[in-house]
Amino acid sequence: MTTDQHDDQSVRGGGPLAGLRVVEFVGIGPGPHCAMLLADLGADVVRIDREGGNGWENPIVDRGRATVTVDLRSEAGRDYCLGVTDCADVVIEGFRPGVMERLGLGPQVLLERNPRLVFGRITGWGQTGPLAKSAGHDINYIALTGALAAMGRPGEPAQPPLNLVGDFGGGSMLLAFGIMSALWERERSGKGQVIDAAIVDGTSSLMSMFAGLLPRGAISMERESNLLAGSAPYYRCYICADGREISIGPLEPHFYAELLKLIGAPPALHEERLDPARWPEHCVVLAEIFKSRTAAEWTALFDGTDACFAPVVPLHEASEHPHMAERGVFVTHDGLVQVAPVPRFSRTPGAIQPSRDGATAVAAWQETGLARS
Numbered sequence: 001m002t003t004d005q006h007d008d009q010s011v012r013g014g015g016p017l018a019g020l021r022v023v024e025f026v027g028i029g030p031g032p033h034c035a036m037l038l039a040d041l042g043a044d045v046v047r048i049d050r051e052g053g054n055g056w057e058n059p060i061v062d063r064g065r066a067t068v069t070v071d072l073r074s075e076a077g078r079d080y081c082l083g084v085t086d087c088a089d090v091v092i093e094g095f096r097p098g099v100m101e102r103l104g105l106g107p108q109v110l111l112e113r114n115p116r117l118v119f120g121r122i123t124g125w126g127q128t129g130p131l132a133k134s135a136g137h138d139i140n141y142i143a144l145t146g147a148l149a150a151m152g153r154p155g156e157p158a159q160p161p162l163n164l165v166g167d168f169g170g171g172s173m174l175l176a177f178g179i180m181s182a183l184w185e186r187e188r189s190g191k192g193q194v195i196d197a198a199i200v201d202g203t204s205s206l207m208s209m210f211a212g213l214l215p216r217g218a219i220s221m222e223r224e225s226n227l228l229a230g231s232a233p234y235y236r237c238y239i240c241a242d243g244r245e246i247s248i249g250p251l252e253p254h255f256y257a258e259l260l261k262l263i264g265a266p267p268a269l270h271e272e273r274l275d276p277a278r279w280p281e282h283c284v285v286l287a288e289i290f291k292s293r294t295a296a297e298w299t300a301l302f303d304g305t306d307a308c309f310a311p312v313v314p315l316h317e318a319s320e321h322p323h324m325a326e327r328g329v330f331v332t333h334d335g336l337v338q339v340a341p342v343p344r345f346s347r348t349p350g351a352i353q354p355s356r357d358g359a360t361a362v363a364a365w366q367e368t369g370l371a372r373s
Helices: 030-040 075-085 107-113 138-143 164-189 199-206 208-213 253-263 276-290 295-302 322-327 358-368
Strands: 021-025 044-049 065-069 090-093 118-123 193-198 236-239 245-248 309-311 330-333 336-339
Touching: 021 030, 021 075, 030 044, 030 090, 030 118, 030 164, 044 075, 044 358, 065 358, 075 107, 075 358, 090 164, 107 118, 107 193, 118 164, 138 164, 138 199, 164 193, 164 199, 193 199, 199 208, 236 276, 245 295, 253 276, 253 295, 295 309
Parallel strands: 021 044, 021 090, 044 065, 090 118, 118 193
Antiparallel strands: 236 245, 245 309, 330 336
């Protein structure tokens, strides 16, 4: 039976993942974000929570779930989880390696009971390796991949990019991709499998472009000469007269020429654009120019051009930008402005699902069961 053939009351309308049953063992960071992505696209997600939650209650990331609180350390809690995962397509867990096994809920146990189960494991270091059982966070994981070393100003400590690159770019997105890949393979084999999604793996994959360009000398990873790290005068942010910031990114010569013409900059900036030794001086020149007008004035000047420009918008203002507003990137749901489901589908669009009582959702699963080949 394919995943879109579950015919029961727990299947909610809408989204390409309608009918997919996901059990999320509560965690922080990438696991909850991955579950949100799946729920937004129609998956029926049951979160197995613990008393007191995960300590990072988040009304946006936690949306669209059916939540049930369970004591995983008790025999009754373990039996309850076994019954839930028996009816599931996917499990998501983000504990350190060995924790689920000690709880009696490891993949060997669950897949023996439910051979079609896709068991997704998200960790920082991965399930194997000398650091596998060590504590860590996003900043530590991206530090080992070469990503963090390239970020920041020369001569200063590396600057962490929030936890976007590791937890989410190299974590939840990798896990979601792995889950979809395993489900696709299951359509042919009829069997589930275990996904070892490690943030160090995912972030290393994100660095593939740089790893490929570096041996060819097509890019430098040194902060003072990496044109994508903020050192190049034409790929960085500048402060305006009102204290707001703008971003410019005209890497291509014809785009840079257009920008320089619009702002009345000296021709030498274009002629010497490929010389990193001249970049600090050029940055000073552009900084003085951009400081002469407000961000709103620069936005008006660059509107409709190919100068590769955008204002630097704070998160609380992002939904109000005309482009973001017209596309409907953000929606108001439960009184909160939050991102709409992504990506977009032409026939089966996703939707923010209502939160539901976990016990009711689990009962519906168990009433209908899960047909398997």
